[in-house]
Amino acid sequence: MRQRAQGKSPLRRAIDVGLIGSIPALLLALVGMVDAFSNRYLLEESVSTGQVMLAVVALIVGYLAARRISLPAQTVATKIGYGAVAGLMVGLVLALLLFIGEVVGINLRKVLVNASPALYEILAFNQAPAVGMLLLALMGTLLGALGGALFVMPARLRSAIITGITVIILLALLRDIVKLVFQQYEPTTALYRFLFTPNGGLTKIGLLLAFLLPAAADYVWSAGRPTLDRRYHALPDGTQKSVRWVGLAVAFILLLLFPTIFGRFPSEAMNNVILLGIMMGLGLNIVVGFAGMLDLGYVGFFAIGAYTMALLTSPQVGGGMNFWTALPFSLLASMIAGIILGIPVLKMRGDYLAIVTLGFGEIIRVLVLSDALRPWFYGAPGITGVPAPNVGGMLLNNPETLYYLLIAVMGLTLFISLRLRDSRLGRAWMAVREDEDVAEAMGINLVVTKLMAFATGATMAGLGGAIFAAKLGSIVPQTFNLLISVNALAVIIIGGMGSVPGVVVGALLLIGLPEVLREFAEYRLWVYGALLVAMMLFKPEGFWPDEGHRRELTEHDPEETPQAPGPADPPLPPGTVRDRAAVARADIRATHTEDEAGLDE
Amino acid sequence: MTLTERLRRLDVTTVIMWIIGGLLLFFIVLGSIQSILKGTYTPAQWFDFFVFGISQGSIYALIALGYTMVYGILKMINFAHGEVFMMGALTTYFLADEMNRRGVFDDKGALGPTLLSTLFGLIVLFAVAIFISMTVAVLLERVAYRPLRGAPRLVPLITAIGASFFLQYTARGLYGSNNRSYPNVDLLKGTVTFGQFSIQVVQIVVAVTAIAMMIGLYLFVQRTKTGKAILAVAEDKQAAALMGIDVDRTIVITFALGGAMAGVAAILYAIMFRQAHFFMGFIPGIKAFTAAVLGGIGNIPGAMLGGLFLGIFESLGPTLFLDGLGINSPNQLKDVIAFTMLVLILIFRPTGIIGERLSEKKA
Known part of the structure; x- marks a missing residue:
């Protein structure tokens, strides 16, 4: 495979990169995402986020083409040229779609439901098909060239530009929140009118500012950071500590003021982030991240917590307890369920475990x-009338007040997670994760350790479920589907398995973003699936990795990688990012084998 | 070893598991006896359940082959294999629908006599579904699994889960979320009667096709050079590579074969249940996996037996075990039976029904 690729001319390879890169662009268009996002404008009424999505693909393709193909000795123009060629291919493939659908007039819609006239209009920039096709090719080339240029330019400038682009896209995606926040106060409302058009797109000046300010800030920050770092570390230890405390205190105060600053809708979004993202993620993180057991039936414990709460409190089913008296029962029920599930799967290996837990959920x-258990669980209609949690005499029945309960509970679970991670038990979990047999030989009781992981994780899920039931006021069985487990799994994978801060980051990204992006709901699992694959392929340690785990995940076991008979990898141009990563990995691999050899003697 | 010593060595978890297992067995036997004594169902009805179980089970078995072969060679569960099956069924629907409109499957006989044109139509459908499923399976291997070969276990597993969701929702995005109903093939409508027992033609066709495919695959793997290469790579990748076998190519072929079997299963499922939608791969996927484990994962004849066994068990189970215990609408609990069975097998006999041969070799 690689041999053949080497024989091709660089131009052919650029074309290949472009063609492969056009697949995601085509998919984005044909699954309907481009169309779904066409009402979120980026610039006035002309550029929509749907188009931007395709543009970003072309940009990335251009960047990758330049990175993969060009040699350091080549001129800047050649490198950019490769990017342009690859970008052109993306444009041409989309133009071909337009050609087939609009010019030839084949009704693709019979099979591909999203190949609609609306999509063609977006692709053609609202022009006639022929003009649209030309524009597509042109834009593809330009964006590909820009991607190539990004590769050529110095890292600091690249990072600044990427920051600017990210901020613009985020502003467009989050327009509802942005609007809400700005319009809370008089002076900011005026500013909003200056920067944004009524439909939520940026004005030309707004766009320029939204790009330049963050980009400039990033540029200055990356210049000043080393000095700042040095100064900070030169401070005496006591001062460093108090600086950190001040930082934490400011963050905490901001967190407390969140509902006051942002109002109801963002508070509700934040509640879901905390409940479904952070709390569920933290619980699953203990089972998957710390102890290394892939549990796909996690939603089962969430359901048990929720049902226990509902059955005990809802007057409709003769409950009548209040939230706080029912809560311990919820936790207990899910903990016991965790242990009951844990016992049979104790001796199972990773992949069997995944399927069995999935089956359990x-x-x-x-x-x-x-219907068989309807007298006890009330079947498909579920249970209604679950009272909201109360503090003193006050019912926490709106998002703003519930937020404080959730913050408190989140703080508690975060604290427990962190303390567990550093405890003796936590280290035992990680030892089991790394190597069960060795851990057992070192005197770790596998049964107790694994059951503790299951029980702790299940209890956290039960806590989440109990609050979930009280928050919604009613529960239906169909809520408790695999989706909740996959959500939590995606959260910890994005953040970094076993990393507690990673869970918070992952939850904000994966639960928070969809909360405020209504169009996204339908494509949520599509994107999650793609993200899970992409993360495992390119960044298995996650975006906020736990130090110890990072190496374990990137390091390939030399014994299990049989090298197919063939020529060795061709030498990469020195100095490329890939090259350095490969060298680092080879180093790790080398030390690893040495260690093993030492053991054998 | 004396009895007391053995008792002392027994750990609590094992005891609990045996108690749970014993209880379940007790209820199964009790339920069966009561169901049979109650006599709500006639022998003809029991026979119906049984035949339905066989044809359903043979579909499971075909899908299970994909799991088992990939497991045998890579020691990983291709979690997305159910989606390979779904892609085959859902994509081919559009062709089937078009053919149906042109009268390929009914007595209008656009292509000559009904028998010939139906046969032609079905063969084309099989070919297309096989092609699609094979392509998806091979792409999956190339994009998602090959770069991760040799990575820690959890990594390809998570990739597979991600790929599964990605494929499901790609299908939903491309083809829409509605339930597509496959055409009703005229020739498959009737029943064959023997005395008081009758069998639907479609069930016979499904079971015979599936079993023929399985025998074909078995012979292919045992007799041909490529098949032997697959066995060799499954045994020991490094040694196989040293013997001049192209390991990568063999793995691709394994995925392609599994995909082809899933493609056949897709059309069989489509003519039997006459529907297709983007989520259809999930449950059959898990069931097929259960079948593979039941027969001893990595073992090709095992997957066939496991599939048939699971199909029959699932079709008879709810009425046989649960109805007698006085449980309402037992058919809703069909999936629970399959999953419980999976858990029980993994606990009490992880090598599956005929798994000894495999475990001896690999241990």
Whole structure:
């Protein structure tokens, strides 16, 4: 495969990169995402986020083409040229779609439901098809060239430009929140009118400012950071500590003021982030991240917590307890369920475990849904009338007040997670994760350790479920589907398995963003799936990795990688990012084998 | 070893598991006896359940082959294999629908006599579904699994889960989320009667096709050079590479074969249940996996037996075990039976029904 690729001319390879890169662009268009986002404008009424999505693909393709193909000795123009060629291919493929659908007039819609006239209009920039095709090719070339240029320019400038582009896209995506926040106060409303058009797109000046300010800030920051770092570390230890405390205190105060500053809708979004993202993520992180057992039936414990809460409190089913008295029962029920599930799967290996837990989650849902158990669980209609949690005499029945309960509970789970991670038990979990047999030989009781992981994780999920039931006021069995487990899994994978701060980052990204992006709902799992694959391929340690885990995940076991008979990897141009990563990995691999050899003697 | 010593060595978890297992067995036997004594169902009805179980099970078995072969060679569960099946069924629907409109499957006989034109139509559908499923399976291997070969176990597993969701929602985005109903093939409508027992033609066709495919695959793997290469790579990748076998190519072929079987299963499922939608791969996927484990994962004849066994068990189970215990609408609990069975097998006999041969070799 690689041999053949080497034989090709660089131009052919640029074309290949472009053609492969056009697949994601085509998919984005044909699954309907481009069309769905066409009402979110980026610039006035002309550029929509749907188009920007395709543009970003072309940009990345251009960058990758320049990175993969060009040699350091080549001129800047050649490198940019490769990017342009690859970008052109993306444009041409999209133009071909337009040609088939609009010019030839084949009704693709019979099969591909999203190949609609609306999509063609977006692709053609609202022009006639022929003009649109030309524009597509042109834009593809330009964006590809820009991607190539990004590769050529110095890293600091590149980082600044990427920051600027990211901020613009985020502003367009988050327009509802942005609007809400700005319009809370008089002076900011005026500013909003200056920067944004009524439909939420940026004005030309707004766009320029939104790009230049963050870009400039990034540029200055990356210049000043080393000095700042040095100065900070030169401070005496006590001062460093107090600086950190001040930082934490400011963050905490901001967190407390969140509902006051942002109002109801963002508070509700934040509540979901905390409940479904952070709390569920932290719980699953203990099982998957710390102890290394892939549990896909996590939603089962969430359901048990929620049902216990609902059955005990809802007057409709003769409950009548209040939130706080029912809560311990919820936790207990899910903890026991965790142990009960834990016992049979103790001896199972990773992949079997995943399927069995998946089956367990489904069993719980099917049982609750079934007519057979209807007298106890009330079947498909679910249970309504679950009272909201109360503090003193006050009912926490709106997002703003519930927020404080959630913050408190989140703080508690974060604290528990962090303390567990550094405890003896936490280290035992990680030892089991790295190597079960060795851990057992070192005197770790596998049964107790694994069951503790299951029980702790399940209890956290039960806590989440209990609050979930009280928050919504009613529960239906269909809520508790695999999606919740996959959400939590995606959160910890994005953040970095086993990393506690990573869970927070992952939750904000994966739960927070969709909360405020209504169009996104339909494509959520599509994107999650792609993200899971992409993360495992390119960044298995996550965006905010836990130090110890990072190496374990990137390091390939030399024994299990049989090298197919063939020529060795061709030498890469020195100095490229890939090259350095490869050298680092080879180093790790080398030390690893040495260690093993030492053991054998 | 004396009895007391053995008792002392027993750990608590094992005891708990045996108790749970024993209880389940007790209820199964009790339920079965009561169901049979109650006599709500006639022998003909029991026979119906049984035949339905066989044809459903043979579809599971075909899908299970994909799991088992990939597991045998890569020691990983191709979690997205259910989606390979779904892609085959859903994509081919559009062709089937078009053919149906032109009268390929009914007595209008656009292509000559009904028998010939139906046969032609079905063969084309099989070919297209096989092609699509094979392509998806091979792409999956190339894009998602090959770069991760040799990575820690959890990594390809998570990739597979991600790929599964990605494929599901790609299908939903491309083809829409509605339930597509496959055409009703005229020739497959009737029933064959023997005395008081009758079998639907479609069930016979499904079971016979599936079993023929399985025998074909078995012979292919055992007799041809490529098949032997697959066995060799499954045994020991490095040694196989040293013997001049192209490991990468063999793995691709394995995925392609699994995909082809899933493609056949897709059309069989489509003519039997006459529907296709983007989520259809999930449950059959898990069931097929259960079948593979049941037969001993990595073992090709095992997957076939496991599939048939699971199909029959699932079709008879709800009425046989649960109805007698006085449980309402037992058919809703069909999936629970399959999953419980999976858990029980993994606990009590992880090598599957005929797994000894495999475990001896690999241990």
